[in-house]
Amino acid sequence: MTKRVTVHDVARAAGVAIATVSRVVNGVPTVGEDVRARVQAAIDELGWKPSMAAQSMRGVSTRMIGFIFSDIRNPIYSAMVKGAEGILSEHGYMIMVASSDGSSERELALLDLFRQRGAEGVIFAVQDESNPKVLAKVRSGNLPVVLLERELDAPVNAVGADHLSGTRRAAEYLISLGHRRIAMITGGNGTRVARDRLLGLRQAHEQAGLTVDPQLLRLDSFSTEYAYREMQMLLSLPQPPTAAIVLGMPLLSGVLPAIRISNRRIPEDISLIASNDSELAQLATPPISVIRYDAHALGNEAARMLLRQLKGEVPPDKIRIQIPTELVLRGSCASPAQ
Amino acid sequence: MTKRVTVHDVARAAGVAIATVSRVVNGVPTVGEDVRARVQAAIDELGWKPSMAAQSMRGVSTRMIGFIFSDIRNPIYSAMVKGAEGILSEHGYMIMVASSDGSSERELALLDLFRQRGAEGVIFAVQDESNPKVLAKVRSGNLPVVLLERELDAPVNAVGADHLSGTRRAAEYLISLGHRRIAMITGGNGTRVARDRLLGLRQAHEQAGLTVDPQLLRLDSFSTEYAYREMQMLLSLPQPPTAAIVLGMPLLSGVLPAIRISNRRIPEDISLIASNDSELAQLATPPISVIRYDAHALGNEAARMLLRQLKGEVPPDKIRIQIPTELVLRGSCASPAQ
């Protein structure tokens, strides 16, 4: 490991002052052609790259954006990261990621850690929208934030999918097939996403003059185990649901075996609509109908929004960009048995 | 956006010199109890966090590690990232990620970008093990590197799964069921992983006194489309395979529909073994036998290896840590029809 090569080394090699080297790399026009060439040659020769640490001390942008979510293994989040990366890398930005594992304390710490490391903004899927400490930290405005699928009582912009319409259309469809007992399994209780979904379910019912049976609502977790357990319990109810809307990637993997082990068939005994789309949903037998949205595009939008904020083109002010959802019908829905 | 709070602010507030503030945060013992308390109070009061940019200029570790792979959306990679994050965050490190999208040029650029941003090491799934430029850059030793599932002709340590044994056992099992025409679909041609897998297939055949029919080898891509197309072509061969080993996450999603559309049944018409394990493999009908390895643990090991290298406990020298693979039998294999 040789010593770091600095402007001074380049300047000496090119026989100029360090200021001239700086001018060359920063494209300042007032530099003679011959000098510019000599300096460039020295730079290439020595393989010098300006130290970002030194630059950022001078107030130059670090071009780093932080990402906080519960777990990068959730394919929704990795798709969003990839989507954001596409936009951000075009603008010279790089991405730092960190998992909160669902802890608000950890989120708080991560916000500080990111800032300390010079992140210029954070794309953030808050765990608990009502945690006062997180709220205060975001409100402090120390670090520009774009919310992912969340809503906060603070002047922060957000990007999210239109879960309300998606869930409403799914419920409307099931109701139109004749279903009257529609279960819903999802998590994120207390978040914008969960509120939208529940509202969508309610709206579809009201519109048809029906009411939602609270017994059929299981809204407490996104875990596979939860879905497995609750689906079994739902199916062993005296009046089991004839259809279920299962919202959240890991849940489908719990619901499918629960239905199988309870000896029910899809769609004859129970109709199913899941979200988001996945290879499992596409390739299951029968293929599962889903509410689909483009997580990659959502990542794109989040990045664009943050970039606009950094450029000052847009104020941080509860602006919300909405990505459409789409109901994809496959073989998992039918009219209920008489 | 208020101005940054610095040591000077804290020093002034506590009525001490900046050096003393520095001593307090760095836990230097030669500080009076009263002074230490006063300084700490001022720090908490102002919410001061030392600027990492300034620190790293002084040669203090930035505690940042870079990750390069083709696409974070591959669940294998996101699992590895999560695994590495678990270890790294315990040691105060944070993670930067970037996708190469399969381009060696991009990899080269990313290596520079990471270094420029102060990364202390990189965990790297090289795309092309024989690219001379990448090889040269890694050899330059500018940035400590740990290879993920790869091998390079350079003094670099690596972490990978034992694909040779895994594939050999899978092939042995199929041969023991009576299969004589075993196809293999996978990608990454020219990488260590691909070599190991092919060797495993060969070893199992040789041991049984059989030879591998090169017609049944499709080794050119990890894409779903590739698997879909090649599987259909394999099945329409005059002498189609009676079994297939399909190695690579996205491939199973191509193979399954290809088999379905060709009107074959698993395992009656064709036996199938896939890798790595996935929800799709578990929940398909029938459930698919797989060669499984723990990508999360692999990420753990990569992080540990890099940490040891950074501490100087281990030299960069082609050390390879191997994670075991396991053959998980499910309902996708049977003896071939007569």
Place this chain on the structure above:
DNA sequence: TTGTAGGCGTTATCAT
């Protein structure tokens, strides 16, 4: 057009 010098926020080396 090019060079000199000051300062960004820390840490570390001197003094005191």
Place this chain on the structure above:
DNA sequence: ATGATAACGCCTACAA
């Protein structure tokens, strides 16, 4: 035990 001060590598007035 504490304070003053010199780096670290870079950018940018300002001077020449």
